[in-house]
Amino acid sequence: MEKILDVKNLKINFSTFAGQVQAIRDVSFHLNKGETLAIVGESGSGKSVTVRSIMALLANNAHIDGGEIDFKGQDILKMSPREIEKIRGNDISMIFQDPMTSLDPTMPIGKQVAEPLLIHGSMNHANAMARAEEVLKLVGIDNAKNRMKDYPHQFSGGQRQRIVIAIAIVNYPEILLADEPTTALDVTIQAQIIDLMKDLQHKIGTSIIFITHDLGVVAGIADRVAVMYAGKIIEYGTVDEIFYDPKHPYTWGLLNSMPTLDTSSKRLYAIPGTPPNLLDPPAGDAFAPRNPYTMEIDHEAMPPFFKVTDTHYAATWLLHPDAPQVDPPLAIKKRQAEYRELLASGQIGSHKAKEVDQNA
Amino acid sequence: MPKDNETIDAQPRKKLVQVKHLKQYFNPGKPNEVKAIDDISFDIYEGETFGLVGESGSGKSTTGRSIIRLYKPTSGEILFNGKDISKIKHRDMLEFRREMQMIFQDPYASLNPRMKVKDIIAEGLDVHHLVKNDQERDARVNELLNLVGLSHDHATRYPHEFSGGQRQRIGIARALAVQPRFIIADEPISALDVSIQAQVVNLLREIQQEQNLTYLFIAHDLSMVKYISDRIAVMHNGRLMELSTADEVYNHPLHPYTKSLLSAVPLPDPMYERSRRRKDYDSSIEFDGKPRTLK
Numbered sequence: 001m002e003k004i005l006d007v008k009n010l011k012i013n014f015s016t017f018a019g020q021v022q023a024i025r026d027v028s029f030h031l032n033k034g035e036t037l038a039i040v041g042e043s044g045s046g047k048s049v050t051v052r053s054i055m056a057l058l059a060n061n062a063h064i065d066g067g068e069i070d071f072k073g074q075d076i077l078k079m080s081p082r083e084i085e086k087i088r089g090n091d092i093s094m095i096f097q098d099p100m101t102s103l104d105p106t107m108p109i110g111k112q113v114a115e116p117l118l119i120h121g122s123m124n125h126a127n128a129m130a131r132a133e134e135v136l137k138l139v140g141i142d143n144a145k146n147r148m149k150d151y152p153h154q155f156s157g158g159q160r161q162r163i164v165i166a167i168a169i170v171n172y173p174e175i176l177l178a179d180e181p182t183t184a185l186d187v188t189i190q191a192q193i194i195d196l197m198k199d200l201q202h203k204i205g206t207s208i209i210f211i212t213h214d215l216g217v218v219a220g221i222a223d224r225v226a227v228m229y230a231g232k233i234i235e236y237g238t239v240d241e242i243f244y245d246p247k248h249p250y251t252w253g254l255l256n257s258m259p260t261l262d263t264s265s266k267r268l269y270a271i272p273g274t275p276p277n278l279l280d281p282p283a284g285d286a287f288a289p290r291n292p293y294t295m296e297i298d299h300e301a302m303p304p305f306f307k308v309t310d311t312h313y314a315a316t317w318l319l320h321p322d323a324p325q326v327d328p329p330l331a332i333k334k335r336q337a338e339y340r341e342l343l344a345s346g347q348i349g350s351h352k353a354k355e356v357d358q359n360a
Numbered sequence: 361m362p363k364d365n366e367t368i369d370a371q372p373r374k375k376l377v378q379v380k381h382l383k384q385y386f387n388p389g390k391p392n393e394v395k396a397i398d399d400i401s402f403d404i405y406e407g408e409t410f411g412l413v414g415e416s417g418s419g420k421s422t423t424g425r426s427i428i429r430l431y432k433p434t435s436g437e438i439l440f441n442g443k444d445i446s447k448i449k450h451r452d453m454l455e456f457r458r459e460m461q462m463i464f465q466d467p468y469a470s471l472n473p474r475m476k477v478k479d480i481i482a483e484g485l486d487v488h489h490l491v492k493n494d495q496e497r498d499a500r501v502n503e504l505l506n507l508v509g510l511s512h513d514h515a516t517r518y519p520h521e522f523s524g525g526q527r528q529r530i531g532i533a534r535a536l537a538v539q540p541r542f543i544i545a546d547e548p549i550s551a552l553d554v555s556i557q558a559q560v561v562n563l564l565r566e567i568q569q570e571q572n573l574t575y576l577f578i579a580h581d582l583s584m585v586k587y588i589s590d591r592i593a594v595m596h597n598g599r600l601m602e603l604s605t606a607d608e609v610y611n612h613p614l615h616p617y618t619k620s621l622l623s624a625v626p627l628p629d630p631m632y633e634r635s636r637r638r639k640d641y642d643s644s645i646e647f648d649g650k651p652r653t654l655k
Contacts, residue, residue: 042553186415191624216626220633257558259587270558
């Protein structure tokens with residue numbers, strides 16, 4: 001599979017009155033053409049900062065202290081603002097979280113959707129408006145022709161998010177960055193928007209980076225998943241590997257703290273404590289203070305990535321050959337047993353098949 | 361089983377809140393009239409957690425706000441502890457407000473940024489004259505902070521110094537300060553991260569058991585509501601669609617709207633997600649006036 005975006009060793013700090021906040025601490029990942037990569041993490045884990053850096057949309061107090069973001073053989077971090085403007089909203093575009101604040105309340109929606117086309121000079125006004133109408137139909141706005149002149153307040157939340165998506169895809173971007181696009185919406189509307197994004201990906205062949213903290217949504221939309229904690233990716237793999245055979249205790253905790261419809265126990269598992277302060281990140285594994293499986297080395301040295309399969313890596317000392325065997329929580333064991341069954345019965349393609357695919 | 365019914369009848373559970381044919385219209389009689397609540401009735405028993413779920417605009421928050429008397433009902437009545445809340449006299453209002461408390465959705469907007477945590481928590485104590493002196497006040501604040509899992513050195517800090525989950529704990533401590541019997545929690549966890557949601561839900565459950573509280577838990581996240589609730593009511597367009605025990609609503613939903621809502625809930629299970637089919641719902645059946653029978 002062709003890599004369309006390659007982020008290597010990205011480090012981003014924020015200057016604040018209290019000192020340097022190390023928001024992104026050495027993050028590397030790649031995005032394959034046509035796939036959906038989900039980045040999962042809590043607020044403050046750095047997932048939004050990571051995708052904003054791809055769009056060069058960081059706040060003024062952010063410094064990129066290392067790394068590169070490779071897009072079509074060019075390093076986005078080294079581009080001039082002019083060069084980035086050519087890419088932004090054209091080759092790479094973004095869907096923001098809040099449909100209420102990401103539209104201009106004083107501009108008719110047709111014009112807002114056509115704006116990227118006009119700015120990038122790819123069309124004249126009449127053609128741009130025609131394309132805007134077409135895209136609004138594509139995202140499921142009824143009676144699009146007549147509603148082009150309506151303002152954002154005349155639409156419901158779900159419709160507004162559809163309009164935000166229309167703006168993002170009007171140029172048929174190669175990469176779509178979706179920053180919690182459904183968090184502000186009801187479950188029924190959320191399900192519609194996710195179906196829409198899958199459908200659009202099918203139609204225009206976009207690659208998607210999908211940021212969320214909702215693991216349910218991830219299970220439905222992602223091909224691969226990266227889990228972030230305290231400014232680092234701590235585990236990544238295919239969606240089946242992360243959900244059925246997770247290796248990092250933080251991933252265990254996340255999956256375990258989600259209520260499933262068949263769980264009958266009256267007490268939910270909660271990860272104890274809170275994430276570390278990134279003003280002064282811990283020397284070892286940042287998850288160590290909250291980790292029930294913590295070992296001495298977790299406090300002393302940062303774990304490197306250990307390979308589980310060719311597509312699945314996790315940064316936890318538990319995978320070190322010298323580490324003791326630990327018993328994952330019951331719910332995780334159930335998932336692993338289910339995974340072995342699914343693999344054996346051939347219902348899930350084994351990772352070997354995917355690996356061949358990647359090298360091709 | 362008639363035998364079970366008899367034992368239940370022998371010791372009827374006390375109804376703490378009774379909502380009878382409640383209607384809440386905004387701008388009644390005007391062209392922009394909104395029927396936020398359109399004739400709903402339900403009871404909340406003492407000691408239980410009653411979950412109220414629905415999409416935005418379904419009227420679930422309005423229901424909570426009507427029960428705590430932030431709105432005057434258009435028609436119908438709400439009884440709390442057997443008394444009609446719209447007929448509570450001015451001098452008894454203070455006591456009513458003490459017994460019924462609210463936890464709000466947004467932990468960032470619901471705490472006064474210019475007050476210290478101890479003053480936020482103790483405001484209710486002051487209003488209701490529940491403490492005699494500063495010493496007693498501080499002791500009570502510390503007790504509450506411990507109860508919700510914060511420490512006493514948090515008392516002199518301001519809300520902006522806390523994370524979302526910690527702020528929600530402060531909101532819970534504030535509600536508990538006046539020793540209420542009934543708490544309305546309006547989407548108390550939807551603004552929090554997944555790992556923190558579980559902490560807050562567990563906390564609410566522990567406190568309920570310790571203090572024999574009754575909750576009205578309003579949310580749109582159905583999987584969490586199932587966890588915390590004994591019974592669940594599903595609302596849509598200002599009406600109740602279905603009301604039953606949490607297990608029944610989840611495992612054997614009867615109303616097509618409930619089925620549609622459940623079919624939209626994403627689960628952290630890729631195989632399930634691949635095979636999930638969303639059920640569409642046609643709301644016209646709510647208004648077509650045709651009689652229906654259980655299938």
